[in-house]
Amino acid sequence: MAAPASRSALRALRSATRPARCTIRPISRTCIPRQSLRAFSNSARRRDDASDLSEPGHDVRYTTDLYPELKRDSRFTELKQEHVDFFKKTLEDESAVIDGLSKDASDDLEPFNRDWMKKYRGRTKVVLKPKSVEEVSKVLKYCNDNMLAVVPQGGNSGLVGGSVPVFDEVVINLTRMNKIRSFDDVSGILVIDGGVIMENADNFLKEHGHIYPLDLGAKGSAQVGGNVAANAGGLRFLRYGSLHGNVLGLEAVLPDGTILNDLSKLRKNNTGYDLKQLFIGGEGTIGIITGVSIQCPQRSKAVNVAYFGLESYEKVQKAYKEAKLQLGEILSAFELMDAASQGFVHRKTEMKRPIEGDYPFYCLIETSGSNGEHDNEKLEAFLEHVMGEEIVADGVVAQDGTQIAELWGWREGITEAMGHFGATYKYDLSIPIKDLYKVVEDTRERLESKQLIGDDKVALGVVGFGHMGDGNIHLNIPVRRYDKDVEAAIEPWVYEWIQKKEGSISAEHGLGIAKAKYIGYQRDETMLKLMHQIKQLYDPNGIMMPYKYLSGEGVKEHTGAATS
């Protein structure tokens, strides 16, 4: 990152007096202190799990305390010394096995047992870090033969408790599979190990004029294999689309040790069933992704970011429609943030807000294109229009990379900011755009009516933000601590709400353990039966990711959640 820009370079679009037809006013400036700019751009885009998790005062309960109805599946073998010995012999390298059986290694195991949100915590006694697909194959086959349950783990940056064990599952961590295998700068096709960290992949691509087709707040820890297993969406889905389209090939290991070699380096290949697609969004339940071939777009020469305040959700919709029309092919993100979300970022960072005044909604728009002059012209015409028509009330445009990062910080920093004040209930929802924000309003109303929200209450607020262009909103309820009353007020009520709107109860975060018992709100019996067939086909012993994904249907009956 270059030196922080002078604040005077942040061009404001404010229309203080609000004339009949507003125009862009490049003279008026916002006052973001230099040090805030600098601080923000570096912190918000990286998440350091270890330091997060070791924060004092956060007593992480075990997942089994959260879900007391979950019982360890007795079909699974308990870890014995002979198993650990096999792993050590097979993986050779001393550091490849964290052994909590022979000795007390709880401190070493903790970062692999706990998720970064401090919501989920398992009790594994062993973490394996294979360094090749052959090693993954050997240890996975061994687990399958010996009925040892397994959790594949990437950067452990998931949001649904998928990447940590529930009981004593063996953790197979991909961190040591971190090589870039090949890159073709004519076609843009990158082939990498599953354990490569997203940001490292993107930095490598940057040197070659390309971009990783996915971006998200946790890019500094999330791994590409995990991205694919979770079918991550992220910030630039609007422009570059789904991993189902961008992933060209996979190398994966099935529970029985079979290596699926489908690491095609071709954009098109119509030769049989596209089996790799089952692993994209399969959340590690049918195998472990060890290699990824992915189509990477050319890096745009010009990037612009604007940040707006808007007076209503109707105006947000109008702004989105205009952005699609006028910015067309250069629009690379259209993000929605409500007042509450920006309030949390402000409280956490103490940064001066990009624009003055309070608005119920804020949007962040990014353009990426091959010609800066053209992009500026398009953006200015768009801004002039939305200001002139009073669709947008106020706004700023970043003038350099530092300011771009700073504005993105107001979007990407939301999750971290809320976490700072306690814990957060997270719902990642797809909803037709016209009703996208209504779920936040209805949830707020519901919690207020139950007197669960407020300064002296357990819930700190109800927050909505997300990917407007994808019809994907993150409904978040920051709380002082996880609380059964709050949870009971929201679940399954919110899933019923989504079901009525034909939305999705998990847009991009996946099922993990958090949504496992609510899948019935989304999928009918036929679809569930067909999905179970696939699980049965690839993982007949059920060793992969037990208690998660589709396995929660049984839980539904125990808790009565879906029938209340």
Place this chain on the structure above:
Amino acid sequence: MAAPASRSALRALRSATRPARCTIRPISRTCIPRQSLRAFSNSARRRDDASDLSEPGHDVRYTTDLYPELKRDSRFTELKQEHVDFFKKTLEDESAVIDGLSKDASDDLEPFNRDWMKKYRGRTKVVLKPKSVEEVSKVLKYCNDNMLAVVPQGGNSGLVGGSVPVFDEVVINLTRMNKIRSFDDVSGILVIDGGVIMENADNFLKEHGHIYPLDLGAKGSAQVGGNVAANAGGLRFLRYGSLHGNVLGLEAVLPDGTILNDLSKLRKNNTGYDLKQLFIGGEGTIGIITGVSIQCPQRSKAVNVAYFGLESYEKVQKAYKEAKLQLGEILSAFELMDAASQGFVHRKTEMKRPIEGDYPFYCLIETSGSNGEHDNEKLEAFLEHVMGEEIVADGVVAQDGTQIAELWGWREGITEAMGHFGATYKYDLSIPIKDLYKVVEDTRERLESKQLIGDDKVALGVVGFGHMGDGNIHLNIPVRRYDKDVEAAIEPWVYEWIQKKEGSISAEHGLGIAKAKYIGYQRDETMLKLMHQIKQLYDPNGIMMPYKYLSGEGVKEHTGAATS
């Protein structure tokens, strides 16, 4: 289409004297006669199967003559009167069953038994045209219960013999399922019946400012369900990507009559295995696609098309790299056509060529963007560069919609033009870009060395064209008639060639019957085993598309093709 443009409007970029640094010369004009312009733009983009197939002089052999080693699978029941009676009773409408059992209906059945290339011909005695998913479910379940083999059929515009029966399979034709179910012009999500013709879908979308994310020469007859089943690629894959990314949901009927209801209208939905992906490119082997939900991009306000002559394949690669760099996000097609391909179009249409002089390679570049002025500037800068650097030797830019269609005709008309002179062996190959054209050169050399090519020989030439940006070339060998010597000279040699280059033996056309026996050149034993598991899971009786797709592996042994 508007009235044909005056020819003077076609701006030429010719550099007749080739100075040290060429510049765009808008003065010099090409001479395309008005009537040719008009004739071309209408004919090339539509294929009327019925008229094609009834052309006299084309005696279509039965597929079983082409593959004498294929034997009818005796597990399948032969059609009886009781079956036809059931179909008539179930589908109600008189016109929904073409019954060739009770009476001679060979003329009526012929268009469903033959493919448009006149290469494949089956012997079905019954064609069913259900009009709802429930009807599809009922007849398919009946076929499954009674061991009647089935071929699902869309627009019958495939290129690998997939869409017509081999023996007496029941044809289930989707033509009557042709409704547009819903469209959301904010999100661009279209939900349609599987039997909607592509062009009709696109025309509907045009009225709503959007575009069908796929385009191909056969758009006038190809159906969307068939597009998806075949995982069609086409002309704008470069820009809008794969159907694996664009298809948001499917409704499909499994062989046992189960209706898979996964017709999501959401861009993001991470709730379980993405089963629909198996049907995308499944070529109807595990079920029939009756409904499609698809993400449609906004229609670009500005479209430009340029057509170039280039002196070598090295220069084609340079031009492609420059186009990616300079046109970036507005590049929507980069098509390659060799001299032979353009010669066939010229011979068939007798149109004057867009540019004078002979070049070994021609390219068609299309840009689509939201701002015509910006696009023109980008295109001009690009053209100036590639002309100035002598990467491109000569070129023209279309000045209006008619000329755009006319230039596209030189690309889209290739297949039809070759067909006019007899038949064509077609190979649809993915190859890393640097070797993309070498397969054409090597094939030409091989046929020449075997004295199979020439004015008095069976092969008329070796033709290469395709989607440069996707690394996808169509190697075509037009012949006076299908000929065993030519076929033996090419197959399996060409598949071995592709195998060595780690390419694909089917980029976008699929396997059908044409490639079924060569799948072993593409996929290893593990992948094939896993694919057979999927087939077995969904179609345990094997009634769907017998003798095709993966089932050709047995044939390999009969012919010895893969071992020679």
